[in-house]
Amino acid sequence: MTGEEGPRVARPIAATVALLVVATALVVGVGVGVGGYTVHYADALAYLGDDPASCANCHVMQGHYDSWSRSGHRHVAACNDCHLPPDFVGKWVTKADNGLLHSVAFTFGGFPEPIQIKPRNARRTQQACLNCHAPMVHATTIASVEGDAPRCAGCHASAGHALR
Numbered sequence: 001m002t003g004e005e006g007p008r009v010a011r012p013i014a015a016t017v018a019l020l021v022v023a024t025a026l027v028v029g030v031g032v033g034v035g036g037y038t039v040h041y042a043d044a045l046a047y048l049g050d051d052p053a054s055c056a057n058c059h060v061m062q063g064h065y066d067s068w069s070r071s072g073h074r075h076v077a078a079c080n081d082c083h084l085p086p087d088f089v090g091k092w093v094t095k096a097d098n099g100l101l102h103s104v105a106f107t108f109g110g111f112p113e114p115i116q117i118k119p120r121n122a123r124r125t126q127q128a129c130l131n132c133h134a135p136m137v138h139a140t141t142i143a144s145v146e147g148d149a150p151r152c153a154g155c156h157a158s159a160g161h162a163l164r
Contacts, residue, residue: 042057044103047099051078052065052069055079058102058106060113061115064115064161067161068161071159072159073159073160076132077132081128082160083124083128085124086131094124098121126151126153129153129159133152
């Protein structure tokens with residue numbers, strides 16, 4: 001030691017803790033504020049229900065909603081009936097998965113226009129067709145499940161979304 005250095009003054013522990021608390025509160029507050037605004041702006045809570053109009057919250061889905069509202073299925077099936085598994089867990093896992101992927105895609109881009117159904121969601125929709133129309137399609141059900149028959153939407157593309 002040269003003697004020129006003064007005594008080291010340690011920051012009191014209370015001041016360090018207070019600074020940490022303020023910084024944490026600031027980060028959490030900004031996160032909650034931005035998150036809350038995003039949930040409000042995107043009307044995200046609407047997606048927790050079964051109202052088909054909520055699917056049209058995103059402009060890329062408006063055409064699908066409009067075409068569904070003119071289809072023969074509008075009186076018997078809504079978006080969730082055809083695009084989500086019927087079981088409780090499967091429905092909510094799919095809603096969360098699709099919701100996250102949709103929000104990222106619609107926020108940052110990177111999706112085709114017109115929007116296209118993903119293969120796993122197309123399989124779900126195919127299963128919904130087979131479940132509802134089982135009495136009429138019994139002969140093709142086994143082949144469709146095994147992948148040998150064409151998908152229902154291949155021939156009946158306008159069944160759920162007329163005039164697409």
